[in-house]
Amino acid sequence: QLRSEAEAERARAEAERARGEAKAAQEAAKASHTAAAEATRQVxxxxxxMEAASAKAARxxxxxxxxxxxxxxxxADLQKAxxxxxxMRVELASAQGGASV
Structure with missing residues (x-):
């Protein structure tokens, strides 16, 4: 009977260890999922x-x-002027020259 109690205790301890590992794995998966969601949001x-900068550069x-x-x-307007x-200077000079003659 002592042997079966010891075996039962070992089985309980093993089950508890397995539950702890499963919980740790679940928490790691949750943290990984959260990190992936944050990375997706940042991207x-x-x-x-980048699209806003591209639009600004295009504008x-x-x-x-x-x-x-x-x-x-x-x-072109300056050249015409x-x-x-x-x-006008040529015309003015011509007019002044003609008036003095």
Missing amino acids: AEMKLE AASAEVVLRAELGRAK STSAAE
Whole structure:
């Protein structure tokens, strides 16, 4: 009877150890799942940040194109004004020369 009680006690101890290992494994799996969920959330957040940065870069590039076009038009307008001013100076000089004759 002592032997069977000792065996029963060993079996209970073994079952308790197995329950402890199962609980530890369950907690490790839960922690792993939580870490995976956090990593997934961080990846999604980084993807959104990259998309926002990409959109911002596209808007900046578009604005640069618009500004370059406006600069080109302004340069052309300045050139026209410069040409008109030169023509007016020539006309003025011609008129002044004709008036003095």
